[in-house]
Amino acid sequence: MEEVESREWYLAAYAAEGVPTSDHLKLRTVTLSLSPDSIPEQHVILEILFISVEPYLRGRITGREDGLYSPQFNLDEVIAGFGVGRVIRSKDSNYVEGDIVVSAFTSFAEYCVVPSQFVARRIDPNNGIPLPEYISSIAVTGLSRSSNQRVPGFAAWVGIELLADPKPGSNVFISAAAGAVGMCAGQLAKLRGCRVIGSTGSDEKVRLIKEEFGYDDAFNYHTETNFDAALSKYFPNGIDVYLDNVGGEMLEAALNHVNKHAKVPLCGMISGYNKVWTEREGVRNLLNLIGKEVNMQGFMVGSYVHRFGEFATEMESHLKQGKIGYSKLKIFHGIETFLESLGSLFTSSNVGKVVIQVK
CATH class of the missing domain: 3.40.50.720 (NAD(P)-binding Rossmann-like Domain)
Structure with a gap:
């Protein structure tokens, strides 16, 4: 398999106010080459399994800089967040095909190419902690001090x-x-x-x-x-x-x-x-x-990324010991549900952490 088709969400128009609609966020299909020659060094290709839907995304598609989680996405740019994926191709010796990882820079897509510097950590899928907890309770690292993500x-x-x-x-x-x-x-x-x-x-x-x-x-x-x-x-x-x-x-x-x-x-x-x-x-x-x-x-x-290791160790211990319960998840199925899942954040009907299960 030398290429794969991937559906991805991109910004078609800025939404200055109100809940974003299909006029602002659109789904398209692209072809992603899996040929080794097409993958930059220190990059991996991920098959996305779960991706987090967060309120901060709303502030990045207004088209204005007014204190809400800037910088803005550019028009025609793929919307990105953080998620859990499976490595299907790697140009980094630290990651091999089949690794399950958390990425702090994941496209709202079925597959994406990610610089390995944004691959936060490798996950043991058999450690008893559900994969969505790594984008909810435990969160991700790989954040810069200027990161606008609310993990x-x-x-x-x-x-x-x-x-x-x-x-x-x-x-x-x-x-x-x-x-x-x-x-x-x-x-x-x-x-x-x-x-x-x-x-x-x-x-x-x-x-x-x-x-x-x-x-x-x-x-x-x-x-x-x-x-x-x-x-x-x-x-x-x-x-x-x-x-x-x-x-x-x-x-x-x-x-x-x-x-x-x-x-x-x-x-x-x-x-x-x-x-x-x-x-x-x-x-x-x-x-x-x-x-x-x-x-x-x-x-x-x-601004507190230097404390992440302390947080992750503490939270994993709390989860395994049952001192903190697993998150209440609202799971949407399929990448096509992004617009619906984003809109759900701004209604009283939403409960807990909103996640898209892509695969």
Whole structure:
């Protein structure tokens, strides 16, 4: 076999606002040569098995640089993320055909050519950890300091372990708690001995994070529409840590309930991803940060890549010992489902980590 046909998603037009459609993202079929002469040195060809669908992708197809996970994809460029694949050709002696690997630069395609510097690690498929966990709980390495990828398990670990560093007994609030970051972050905070409350978008998700992921309590933000009142009820003693994945009204409400010296790691602000910045909800009570000497800090996981080895060792141990449960996965089947799977991130119907099973 000297060539293979591969379907791939590319950017046909920028989507300035709203959920992207087939006008913006299109699927095409290309022919990929497998001839050794056609593969650059220090590259591998991967057959994609699983690929992660992340909210940060939305910010890379707006056509504008406004603080949302830039740089932008170019028009006609193949959309890329991170995934798990099987090496089918290699021009790097560190990898052989048949290796299962995690790549930090995987096309949303059935096959792709990847520089081996972006192949993060080789996976033992028989070690008992499901392959999708390597793009969810355990995440990937190979990220640069300027990386814009939000790798869920690593993002949760950086936010809770490094930036918040909560003491036992701390009151921790996590928004988008049934999402890929939130599920992991809540469990990490519980391992620290914290009281953990989450907000999420349905009663089903409230039950999920309490029963399967150990949250002490949670509320549905569609029914608890007065966020300020809800937080008064769930945090009578105030908030010590707020891991923000939502922004907007929820962030504003949380800042009304923070305790002195609270930590507020800003992991994401999904409520504003489909809006131009002038239409996003403003936060009017930043004065609380001064009076209560609050530390609110945005972060990118690429800036903490030097801590990845520590994270991976710790997370693999937690998973094998059952201290942290495997992610709740929403699996879409087939590369053709990318547009649908991306859109699902911006609805309350989505639960957990969104993954495409390509093969």
